[in-house]
Amino acid sequence: xxxxxxxxxxxxxxxxxxxxxxxxxxxxxxxxxxxxxxxxxxxxxxxxxxxxxxxxxxxxxxxxxxxxxxxxxxxxxxxxxxxxxxxxxxxxxxxxxxxxxxxxxxxxxxxxxxxxxxxxxxxxxxxxxxxxxxxxxxxxxxxxxxxxxxxxxxxxxxxxxxxxxxxxxxxxxxxxxxxxxxxxxxxxxxxxxxxxxxxxxxxxxxxxxxxxxxxxxxxxxxxxxxxxxxxxxxxxxxxxxxxxx
Amino acid sequence: xxxxxxxxxxxxxxxxxxxxxxxxxxxxxxxxxxxxxxxxxxxxxxxxxxxxxxxxxxxxxxxxxxxxxxxxxxxxxxxxxxxxxxxxxxxxxxxxxxxxxxxxxxxxxxxxxxxxxxxxxxxxxxxxxxxxxxxxxxxxxxxxxxxxxxxxxxxxxxxxxxxxxxxxxxxxxxxxxxxxxxxxxxxxxxxxxxxxxxxxxxxxxxxxxxxxxxx
Numbered sequence: 511x512x513x514x515x516x517x518x519x520x521x522x523x524x525x526x527x528x529x530x531x532x533x534x535x536x537x538x539x540x541x542x543x544x545x546x547x548x549x550x551x552x553x554x555x556x557x558x559x560x561x562x563x564x565x566x567x568x569x570x571x572x573x574x575x576x577x578x579x580x581x582x583x584x585x586x587x588x589x590x591x592x593x594x595x596x597x598x599x600x601x602x603x604x605x606x607x608x609x610x611x612x613x614x615x616x617x618x619x620x621x622x623x624x625x626x627x628x629x630x631x632x633x634x635x636x637x638x639x640x641x642x643x644x645x646x647x648x649x650x651x652x653x654x655x656x657x658x659x660x661x662x663x664x665x666x667x668x669x670x671x672x673x674x675x676x677x678x679x680x681x682x683x684x685x686x687x688x689x690x691x692x693x694x695x696x697x698x699x700x701x702x703x704x705x706x707x708x709x710x711x712x713x714x715x716x717x718x719x720x721x722x723x724x725x726x727x728x729x730x731x732x733x734x735x736x737x738x739x740x741x742x743x744x745x746x747x748x749x750x751x752x753x754x755x
Numbered sequence: 756x757x758x759x760x761x762x763x764x765x766x767x768x769x770x771x772x773x774x775x776x777x778x779x780x781x782x783x784x785x786x787x788x789x790x791x792x793x794x795x796x797x798x799x800x801x802x803x804x805x806x807x808x809x810x811x812x813x814x815x816x817x818x819x820x821x822x823x824x825x826x827x828x829x830x831x832x833x834x835x836x837x838x839x840x841x842x843x844x845x846x847x848x849x850x851x852x853x854x855x856x857x858x859x860x861x862x863x864x865x866x867x868x869x870x871x872x873x874x875x876x877x878x879x880x881x882x883x884x885x886x887x888x889x890x891x892x893x894x895x896x897x898x899x900x901x902x903x904x905x906x907x908x909x910x911x912x913x914x915x916x917x918x919x920x921x922x923x924x925x926x927x928x929x930x931x932x933x934x935x936x937x938x939x940x941x942x943x944x945x946x947x948x949x950x951x952x953x954x955x956x957x958x959x960x961x962x963x964x965x966x967x968x969x970x
Contacts, residue, residue, distance in 0.1 A: 567847020
């Protein structure tokens with residue numbers, strides 16, 4: 511007896527799609543050293559956070575999200591986001607490499623927090639599986655490197671893209687082996703055949719390869735948050751023995 | 756130390772939903788929000804199917820996942836085990852709702868009434884502080900605290916006991932201090948076999964289900 515959770519919809523999913531891709535791109539910016547890539551990464555993260563802000567019930571109290579970094583991965587994610595924007599925007603102004611490294615590090619922390627955030631949701635079996643953490647991290651990095659192809663096609667970026675896409679494929683296979691979800695069938699197949707096989711085959715047509723990897727990753731995360739999110743449900747380990755009392 | 760706990764005797768529950776109605780009346784919850792529900796479960800496969808009525812709601816867990824994930828510290832646990840929500844701190848992110856394995860949390864984004872326009876009773880019992888934030892069963896904490904202040908015993912004296920327990924027509928619901936060996940709930944737990952919902956998740960629910968006598 512299980513139901514689909516309706517609390518987190520496409521707005522919340524946008525934080526994982528846009529935020530994941532944006533933070534992944536910022537991590538990859540260490541290779542790019544490109545201010546426009548940093549600006550795009552920050553814009554995507556802002557879009558994701560803005561979307562999730564639209565979903566919360568008490569928008570004017572949004573700052574309370576910082577109150578519990580001791581145990582809440584959502585608080586930690588928010589603090590990481592502050593660090594990303596502080597370093598990233600400073601880099602865009604001052605162009606100091608150390609600020610770029612700071613932004614990349616904070617973006618990696620942001621992505622990690624996103625992954626742990628889903629894992630901590632004990633009510634949703636498809637999220638709380640330990641395999642969710644590498645899946646979310648790998649999808650963020652794969653999406654980030656996909657976007658990086660817009661800015662450069664040099665060897666290091668191509669290698670990072672290939673590695674991230676392969677890592678995402680492995681993470682997906684591990685997740686799939688542990689979690690059965692009908693809602694992830696179609697996006698999972700697309701991720702494997704379009705986002706991995708076709709993307710790596712189209713390696714030299716970089717924009718197309720990047721688009722394939724990016725779109726399939728977003729689709730998978732949208733489905734994971736909004737359609738695979740059946741809650742725990744109720745079950746009885748023992749049936750009542752009637753007439754005994 | 757006190758640990759407030761609730762017991763549902765599954766052998767006695769007839770699924771009448773009186774507890775649900777009593778909770779809604781006592782707590783003035785809006786349409787669609789049921790802090791105390793009775794789930795009608797079918798167990799087994801045809802033709803060997805059995806039916807059980809299972810009262811559910813916030814389990815007031817020992818290690819509540821909702822409290823750990825809450826980014827605003829709105830969800831807390833009192834020393835007596837009752838898990839509370841500070842409506843003035845909650846941002847309504849619903850992270851607690853997806854973290855709860857018992858589907859005990861609700862969030863409504865606008866004021867709604869059962870029959871379109873509001874009735875006099877609904878106007879008198881409006882809770883604007885509960886709009887856009889997480890809500891759930893409180894174990895009728897106000898009744899407990901007020902009763903204790905008057906020297907009453909929750910679970911024994913109706914004025915200090917949660918509304919759902921008071922209303923139960925089959926005496927399936929019980930409430931009391933699980934840490935006190937002489938309490939009603941401790942005695943029921945000693946005399947009967949019980950389980951807690953999704954024990955494997957390690958949340959330590961404060962809600963026990965009796966299913967048979969002890970051999």
